[in-house]
Amino acid sequence: MRMRYQFLCLLVSTCLIYPATAQDRPTLGQDEQPAAKTPEQDKNPAIPPEKRLASWISALRWRPIGPTAMGGRIVDLAVNPENPNHFFLATASGGLFKTVNGGVTFEAQFQYETSISIGDICMAPSDPETIWVGTGENNARNSVSWGDGVYKSTDGGKTWKNMGLRESFQTGRIQIHPEDPNIVYVGAVGRLWGNNQQRGVYKSTDGGENWEKILHVDDMTGCIELAMHPRDPNTLLAAMYERRRDPFDSGNPIKRWGPGSGLYKSTDAGASWKKITAGLPKSNLGRIAVDYLQSNPEIIYALVDCEDIGKAPPGARLPALMGIQGNSRDGSATLTTITKDGPAEKAQLKKGDLVTEIDGKAVKNYRELVARIRAHKAGDEVTVKYLREDKPQETKLTFTARGGSSGRPFGTRLGGQSANIQSKQGPEGSQTGGVYKSTDGGEHWQRINSLNPRPFYFSQIRVDPGNEKILYVLGISLHQSTDGGKSFRSDAGKRTHADHHAMWINPANGKQIILGCDGGLNITQDQTKTWDFIDNLNIGQFYHVGVDTSTPYRVFGGLQDNGSWGGPSATRGSIGPTEHDWFVIGGGDGFLCLADPENPNSVYYESQYGRMGRIDLKTGGRQQIRVPQDKGEKLRFSWKTPFLLSPHNPSIFFCAANRVYRSLDRGKGLEAISPDLTTTLNGTCTALAQSPKDPNVLYAGTDDGNLWVTTNGGEQWDKLIVPLIPGPRRVNSIEPSRFEQQRAYVVYDGHYFDDDKPYVLVTEDHGKTWKSLGNNLPEGTTRVLREDVTNPNLLFLGTEFGLWTSIDRGLHWHRLNNNLPHVAIHEIAVHPTAGEIVAATHGRSLWILDVTTLRQMTPRVLQQPLHFFKTSTAVLWQGAIGKRFYGHRRFVGSNPPAGIQLTYALQDPVKRVQIQVTDIEGKVVAQLSGSNKAGFHQVSWNLRQRRSRGRPGGRVKSGTYLVTLKVGDKEISHPRRVIQDPV
Incomplete structure (x- = not known):
């Protein structure tokens, strides 16, 4: 009785300090797990608290949950010519994947380099173990990431070394000499949002140790395409490309043609170059792609963009x-x-x-x-x-x-030119771009088709290596010609996702084709008649993630060109989430997704430029959310339109175009509550937030650098002056504190203004004064900041190259990636009760981290010689009907570790560590042992009672248990609740 009384007293006192949360991660396995290790172990434990913190943080592990059903953007392929089942695929922003069995399984590579956005990959023809990667996606769309030069691997992708050209930003193409892998050419595109010198064609003759710039136009023009003659490696074709993006999310670059663009040829390994003009359009050129016919290299095909694309001849009767x-x-x-x-x-x-x-x-x-x-x-x-x-x-x-004021009647909706209309464009139609052919090695060109789908985003052309009659032009659709380019059909990619960027045709068998698009990887064995979609790649490009209050909770998010999806954070079964657990919420480009906290089956979503809606997951019913426009008014919506549900009343819905709108009925009856908050004609609101402490306080930020606050529910808006920002920068994230009424965090994104510095700021007085929190952050765009829901000092920061955390409200930052790839983090969702955060990565789908122990890593705890971390409520999950799979081509996400994770930290080595679990009567339920070395350790209890000889028995019953850490003569005890599965 005395033991029970002491137990209850300890329970009350502990809960006053650290109340148990209502939900915990599913505990699904039965076996005990080995203790987690940190760099402190086996080393001198007398380390400063700051290093100890870094060591503890490094022991935390993320778990990927997918989804993979929709794939993600693949930008290039490198295939072993001797073995087509051995190939690499390069993703736009998620690193590199390698298969040796034709796509049945993949190994993720190139995950932890500084930048894992890829523009091109090249396998040395003489050595398939030598691989080059050029970082920085080369497509000039608004959401691309950038790189830090070129990397080389000599062990088939296991390890990588940066070989320079760190200021090239985006890589167009890499070519390697067929016999000497030390001779390498790189086409550097350069900065998309500004000028820089490291552009053009570079050559190395010593495997990348040194580089020579062998073709340069100016600091606005880079090399987008580089092709090597199949039989004469000294003959090269280079396509130079002048392009620029402005700070706004428009559909096309502000500059896509220019005098710097053009096609160049070298016959002396790059020592000299000649600009090719014969037969090409006379107006300013844009992006150009070329492909040699392998069986006869005198024949070359090109896809050419120019300033006159889509135009009609003078006097023509227009469509x-x-x-x-x-x-x-x-x-x-x-x-x-x-x-x-x-x-x-x-x-x-x-x-x-x-x-x-x-x-x-x-x-x-x-x-x-x-x-x-x-x-x-x-x-x-x-x-x-x-x-x-x-x-x-x-x-x-x-x-x-057709074509209206643009004067481009033959143009397509997205800035390209229609196929098979060359006869309608008259004798000067060749001046409008399209598909061109050369029969003399590139000296002279003749247009053969008008087709060019969307030049700045695709511009890829392929010819069957053994048949010059079969051509492919990659675009929104996959276009195929079987008559040498005279005509194209647009259904060669039927039953594949749209937006095609990468293609490999087997030189020995033109029927075998590998195709990469915005929706992942597809393979055909019958020359496009049928396609096999490879659905095991965890490469989704998420813009946002939201969570609901289900148990286990669900996650929802929007992806680049793949709509909006929902799925479980974990499963009750023995394996984690698979592609079959996910479901579609909305189409288009997906962005924000928010579940009603009072009704988790009511989910808000959106696609590009303000197309918002709400879905009932039980009935499937949908309701569009429309923003009213006054007569003559043209609202401007951001590519990713901000909206929110009020933390005070989830029926109140806010959204923003260039003005802020409010609905009192879940999106119905929206009314403007602000004036135009932008400065420029193209400006839009990109951030919107309401204070969790005061419903009258809202903040709004714009892509042209304005930051506003209202403290009276929108009756009056005050423009805030932030002197720490050097000029207009996009307001990407606003986080009003849930702990202090006048505190708010703001993150600016400068890369749209040619500035990669981190901008993280805090105000304690509704924006009157500001303090910078970017002290020890490396250069790299900052995207989102979220405050923890229980610890006011704990912050999470998503950047272009990873995720960071601070335990002192931004005074010091520590990288929190650990096993999470160095991918762009576009959003972070902090679950209100589960003790987890969810990272929306733009390239590797969704990842989850348990932050229960991180919340307790305070300066005081770091000084203690021994600390036993408190944990939250455990659930006795019922399990689920098992899933059955055949074969190896599948992705399985990670469930939380099996059992309850019991975590402790030692400042010094000790003789022995024991953990004892007792029930409310004082009966010993489990006896565990842990590492005695200095560092951060985890021991798993499988929620089973011990049997004779230490073997596990049946599962424990729900109730409260006392968990005691014993180290020498010291004991630390915490009560631990175990509850039944709510279902």
Whole structure:
């Protein structure tokens, strides 16, 4: 009885200090786990607290949970020509993956270099163990990362060494001499958001120890393409590319053509170069891709972008435009969108009208309507018959020219040029770019097709190594020609994801093709008739992650070009989450996802430029969230539009375009509560936050550098002056404190303004004064800061090259990556009760870290010779129906470690460490031993009672247990709650 009384007293006193949380990670396994080790072990334990903290933090381990079902962007491939089952794939921002069995399994490589964004990969033809990687994705889209030069591996990718060109930022192409792997050429594209000198073509003759710049135009122009003659390695073709991004998330670069762009040829290994112009467009050129025909290198194909892309010849009758969008319904075409001031609006047509006939020809569906429009030219007048409220009506309509004010009637919606229209563009059509062919080694060129899908983002062309008639142009669709480029079809990639960037065609068998796209990896064995999607790659590019209050909790997030998804943080089964556990929430490019904390089945999501919605996961019902616009007003939404649910009342919904809006009913009835908060014509709000302490306090930030606060619910907004920022920088993240009413953290992202410095600031007075918290952070863009939910001194910071933590509110930072790859962290979700954080990586999907012990790593604890960390509530999970898998091609995420993790730290070595678990009656339930060396240690209890001879018995019952750490004559005890699975 006395022991029970002491136990209850200890329970009460301990809970007053550290209240148990309501939820813990699933404990799924049965075996005890070995203790975690730290660098302190086996070394002199007398180390300063700062180093001890770094040592303890380094022992924490992240667990990947996927998803993999949607893949992620693959930008290049390197295949062993002697063994097509041995190849590497390079991802845009998630490192390198290697397979030796044709994609059945992959080994992640190039994960912990400074930057793991890749522009190109090249395998030495004479030695497949020698691999070169050029860092920095070379596509000029708004969300790309950048690199720190080129790396080399001589052991098949196991280890890597940086070989220089650290200021090249993005890599276009690498070529290696077929016989001498020490001769290497690198096409450096250079900085996307600014000028720099380290651009052009570089050559090394000593394996990368030294570099010579052999082709340079200017500090705005880099090398995007570099091709080596298949039989003469001294002959090279280089495509130079002048491009630039502005600070805003527009669909295209602000500069994609320029006088610096062009095609160059060298026949003396780069000692001299000649600019090639014969047959190419005379206007400023853009991105160019080339590919040699392996069986006859005199034949070369090129894909050329130029300033006149999509234009029509003078005096040409232009394609017709009606100014509508629609769908098929009831044997007619229903108009769903009417373009303002377009032909349809001028003809008094309205949204909802059902078009039945154009110019005497019946219209049975929307496809037929489009065909009727395409049969006409600009200026044609036709009679349109339609139904409005079931009443037949007709009107006269005059078509205008497709292409509108841009003057590009043959252009595509995303800045490219349509296929197979060369006959419509007249004798000067070759001046508008497309597919070109040379039959004399690149000296002269002739256009053979108008096709160029979206030049700045794709610009990849491939010719079957053994058949010059078969060509592929990579774009949103995969385009294939079987007549040497005279015509292309756009369905060669059927049943693959859109947006294709990488292709390898087997030189010995043109039917075998490996294809990389925004949705991962695909392989065909029958020349595109059928495709096999490889779904075991953990390379999702997340922009955001949110969590719900389920048990186990679920995670939700949006991805680059792969929509929004949801799935479990852990499973009840014996294996972790797989691709089958995830489900789609929304389409397009996915961004913010937030679950209603009071109803976890109600999830808010969005796609690009403010297309927001809400889904009921039980019923599947959806509700669009529309922002009203005043007549004549043109709202501007960020690529990633900020929105939030009020922490005071989740029915209150806020979002921001260039103004802030509020709804009192879950997104319905939005009303503006701010003026235009931007400075520029293109500016948008990129950050929005409400104080958890005061519902009247909101902050908003913009991509053109403005930061605002209101302390009266939006009636008045004050523009904040932040003198620590050198000029306009994008406001990326705002985190009002949940502990201090006037405290808020703000993260600025400078890379859009050609500035990679970290900007982390805090205010204690609603923005009147500021303090910098970026003291010991290395150079690299800062993206997001989140405050812990229980420890006001604990912060988490996501940057372009990893994740950091501070236990002293930003005075000092420690890298928290550990086993997490050095990938860009775009968001961090701190779960309110589970003791975990979830990192949204832009390249390696989602990862989870238990921060229960990190919350307790205080300066006082670091000074103690012995510390026993408190843990949160454990759950006796019921288990689930087992999953059955056959074969090895699958991804399985990681569940939390088996059993309860009991953590302690020793400042000095000791003789013996024991951990004893007793029930409320004082009966010994488990007896464990741990490491006696200095450092940070974990011992796992499998939630089973001990049996005779120390063997585990049955699972314990729910209740409260006392866990005691015994070291010499010292004992530290903590109560530990064990509860039944809520389900």
